Amino acid sequence: MIPVGIIGATGMVGQKYIHLLENHPYFEVRYVAASPKSAGKSYEEAVKGRWHLSQDIPAKVKSLTVEDANDVSKAKGKCSFVFSAVEMDKERTKELENSYAQEGISVVSNNSAHRFTEDVPMLVPEINHDHVSIISEQMKQRNWKGFICVKPNCSVQSYITPIYALEKAGFKVKRMIISTMQAVSGAGFNTVEDMDMQDNVIPFIGGEEEKSEYEPAKILGKIEDGKCVHDDSIKISAHCNRVPVIDGHTATISVEFGEKKPSKEEIIALWKDFKSVPQEMDLPFAPKQPIIYHDEDNRPQPRLDRDADKGMAVSLGRLRECPVFDYRFVGLSHNTIRGAAGGGILNAELLYKKGFLK
């Protein structure tokens, strides 16, 4: 068992990590760190009255002492890498994650701070597992004993894998217009005000549209000369909205292909048959079927479909012709599992199996 740590362990995503890692076959949580005001308390105490999951705090984690996440020295000897779920501003996050990597404690991060750092891979294991190859370059150039690896924004997960499945089969996508209906849990604690999300829609989430539009280019890019060269051949317009849903980001997507256009049947078949490296390697958090297509008109729905395959599959439905582009459909993925803690764990599993984490 590999001892792992979680920095930002008391936050919403941190809690989800702790729950999902209970009984994990490779990793065991041995180190939890958060802001100075939680430091010194037992984990149970630190989240008292703020534990937001219906499952109990795992017994082994309850009694762990929460450390100050800023003090890397506390992590040494306790864990071989950390999941980063910190909720700080970009600059402080970068510094903090760098400090861990430098000291030999690799960082599998949920935070957006390093997503556009050239030598940091932004992984969706079903799509760009080969991007792990920049890690050795990253460590060498920076003279670090550990490394940093990130995952993309939660909003991207509802469409990036389905689009990749089509591109991989030779059907290049030219343009996409996306409108999201995102869950409140994506906001972390306190970011959305409670009254706002009763009987309401908020048609704005700071920074979310930019992430939804730019991140795919890096994910779909190629590694050349120790850097990730972006593939910005798809033009994306994303409208991001917050709706009164607890978990599960839904998106409506209109797609225009390049010269080669698939038939509706081809698309559905490509989605249903899509498998990739995580499935071949049988990674514990890999969904058996990464893309689930529903035939019913009124699916996917967040409440019914967000938990599909442990919350790690993308659920699609309503593929139909688009009067403006070629096709349109609805996508849904669980924002705090596939789009956050579960996605981070899958990244770590891939890195472990490829020998980057020991």
Added chain:
Amino acid sequence: MIPVGIIGATGMVGQKYIHLLENHPYFEVRYVAASPKSAGKSYEEAVKGRWHLSQDIPAKVKSLTVEDANDVSKAKGKCSFVFSAVEMDKERTKELENSYAQEGISVVSNNSAHRFTEDVPMLVPEINHDHVSIISEQMKQRNWKGFICVKPNCSVQSYITPIYALEKAGFKVKRMIISTMQAVSGAGFNTVEDMDMQDNVIPFIGGEEEKSEYEPAKILGKIEDGKCVHDDSIKISAHCNRVPVIDGHTATISVEFGEKKPSKEEIIALWKDFKSVPQEMDLPFAPKQPIIYHDEDNRPQPRLDRDADKGMAVSLGRLRECPVFDYRFVGLSHNTIRGAAGGGILNAELLYKKGFLK
């Protein structure tokens, strides 16, 4: 005062008509009709335990006897025209509305049954007030003593007037991709199941996308030879979704212009300055400013903006460049006021002022 009737008076839209017509300067409700099972009861009794508005039932309507809507003879002598808010299938609605018009009781309808009947105008008074000119043709050809006039679907109201304001100024729109987040009140009683709309999104509303895509062509069309010639120059793709909001349909809209493209400033100015015939005629239900543009990033929101100008204005926000088309923005309108009963009343006011209703 013109005596008016409401058929479908006990349903959700019927109730809204009754509330909105209280103290109306032109019209007074004197006749209420519904399904046979309500017939014979006082209106108060008929809606007992089912009155869904926070305002009380107007005193004068409480004691009116509900008639069987199928029996046109009951309406004769009691009202000079009716608002139709019936919830029946298309064919029965057509027959019913025809029977009223034939008998000289004109019908201002919310129902979709007659929306694509060639000689029936589908009015948005700010846009196509001149379409009333087919009414005389309609009456002549059908040898009716009354006429039928309809209003478009509620989902259309969040974007049709803003688009028209730009087209009128010479900025022709070529293509639009729209994604709606529609309120549950649009479904009428019982159509959505209650559990479905807690912590959920339903990415499908039967027939709604077709209406959202086809109705603009008729609204923007021209009357020639007693028929409405559609203007289908705008290609529209609409994704229609139901979200946990009580009132107010929100839409995200990406727009591509033809050769002539306005600047962002021009668009906002055109919207803010937009006025039309209902404003000039000072119709009681006409919003002072049909289009309200918000500068804040996080507006419009249904809970804050649906009631703008008595629920009759369209609220817009977030106009910005679209990486795929030219511009994108967010639109919002009140689905049971502007999109239903209030819109019907505005149509009736226009028809009254133009001499069609007496």
Added chain:
Amino acid sequence: MIPVGIIGATGMVGQKYIHLLENHPYFEVRYVAASPKSAGKSYEEAVKGRWHLSQDIPAKVKSLTVEDANDVSKAKGKCSFVFSAVEMDKERTKELENSYAQEGISVVSNNSAHRFTEDVPMLVPEINHDHVSIISEQMKQRNWKGFICVKPNCSVQSYITPIYALEKAGFKVKRMIISTMQAVSGAGFNTVEDMDMQDNVIPFIGGEEEKSEYEPAKILGKIEDGKCVHDDSIKISAHCNRVPVIDGHTATISVEFGEKKPSKEEIIALWKDFKSVPQEMDLPFAPKQPIIYHDEDNRPQPRLDRDADKGMAVSLGRLRECPVFDYRFVGLSHNTIRGAAGGGILNAELLYKKGFLK
């Protein structure tokens, strides 16, 4: 494996039965019946677009042909007993359940129709498992080959077991005032209108207060001379309210004891230690710990606690002195699991282990 049937199989509780019985160690669903309009369809077809659970329909049930529940002959040879989850009026339900029992197909019912039939036991296995003894009398008197057994109303489950745990220890309860906050799923499909349950409370549920007040007397009663003699020593006042929660009925409870009053510590210890026959018999659906007591001030909460121990445990919290009675606390139980399908299955397990079902 005992072949079982479900009548009312397509409704909300019927669906829950089908899900919960997947992989059950004693029972296998072989017969599904519903209203005539579903008869003849495969189960999958019959619930198309209306399957309300996030878990898939069990593969074996998908292809079962739905029979007309009114035709008992269809059940013969296919199942040895049925779970009744029909949603009909009382008289028709009684007749229907009687017809099955008469034909030798015993009925484990969720319906309220037979709850006050003198020779029908109303079981909460942790409390009155011995009431099964009236079954032989029931069969003999009625000359039936099968029997009927019922479970109490879902609202009762949040307080009846905790109260019984105290009474059993000699602390007789004299009076209770209860106020419930009940979930919308308790209403079955369509009973609550969707708009009503957004941003609202409905302070009335037809018949619910009577059930909450009267059923405990039968549950806590004794079997004498083949009849259940009620114990109406506890006076109960129940205020029943519907709130915007999907699953999980919460109740606030003020309790007045008789002469012997427990201390706060005694009460909590009695609750934490409470075990009964289902636990001793290790029945598959028996919660390990029927009563879970939370120390945090803000628990139990429906979203966090309804699923405790597979949704079969009662969660309590906030035990404190009551300025008016002796003590007060908060109770919560899952209304469609413990309070409906799960409770029915636990009853069947008890009956099976006691030799009544073969």
Added chain:
Amino acid sequence: MIPVGIIGATGMVGQKYIHLLENHPYFEVRYVAASPKSAGKSYEEAVKGRWHLSQDIPAKVKSLTVEDANDVSKAKGKCSFVFSAVEMDKERTKELENSYAQEGISVVSNNSAHRFTEDVPMLVPEINHDHVSIISEQMKQRNWKGFICVKPNCSVQSYITPIYALEKAGFKVKRMIISTMQAVSGAGFNTVEDMDMQDNVIPFIGGEEEKSEYEPAKILGKIEDGKCVHDDSIKISAHCNRVPVIDGHTATISVEFGEKKPSKEEIIALWKDFKSVPQEMDLPFAPKQPIIYHDEDNRPQPRLDRDADKGMAVSLGRLRECPVFDYRFVGLSHNTIRGAAGGGILNAELLYKKGFLK
């Protein structure tokens, strides 16, 4: 017109004051103050993106400069009294309010800090308008040029006036058990976390039960020797819960009378006929009928009834016999209008008409 100020003007209750005071016949907002971080900005700027009301910010207030509430000198000359809607801890609130009163700027407060200060009246004008008589004593003893007057907690408003109406008629209440279902707006900004209030109930609100139980004794008390002598003859037990409702606190109430018990008809008549000093004085914010009784089984409901009579009336329903006490019923009042800003304004109107504010 009397110039008034609002301290805590940017918070949720502060915003409500500003909206409700627009076009007030006696008072005009001339001074707005908040925390130092808002000081110096225009009011419009200070609430940018945080204005939570559907009505626009009143034009006159938009451009007022927000002052630092801690600096009383800023208020001098600008307003003759302030409404206090500050959200600080008790001690700092007391000091702050004292400092204003000392300087001759009287304080009509929403805050709980001074509710149990002996010489500060806690007013519900329909009940204890005569408590204003301790004000002169307060000013004299403290040697202040102004005074402080408070209003009770929002949760009390759903039952205190109805109970008073019965007591005043000679039907003394002995014991009450109350269970509340309170709206999220009562929590102010950020106090409840958004995720908590989707599909959930929180059975705890810090300090709320104590307020609900103790405040009635002071409200119903008598002024003797310049102090408020409490009337603690009613024993109250309150269970306070937060539910997913935006505005409107609902409560279920069981009541036991002393020797003299009214009939159901008497109670309803007493409620319907209840009028008091604010009605007689025709104060602008006084509801015409302070208590509205609904005959329908399913009323009052927060969404339908909270706005009754401008949000200032209490709505009641379901009066019926209680199997444990004598009667039980449901009460509802608007927590941010009657229970907060509207209640404060009514207090100020009373004080103005009685000559305490100039």
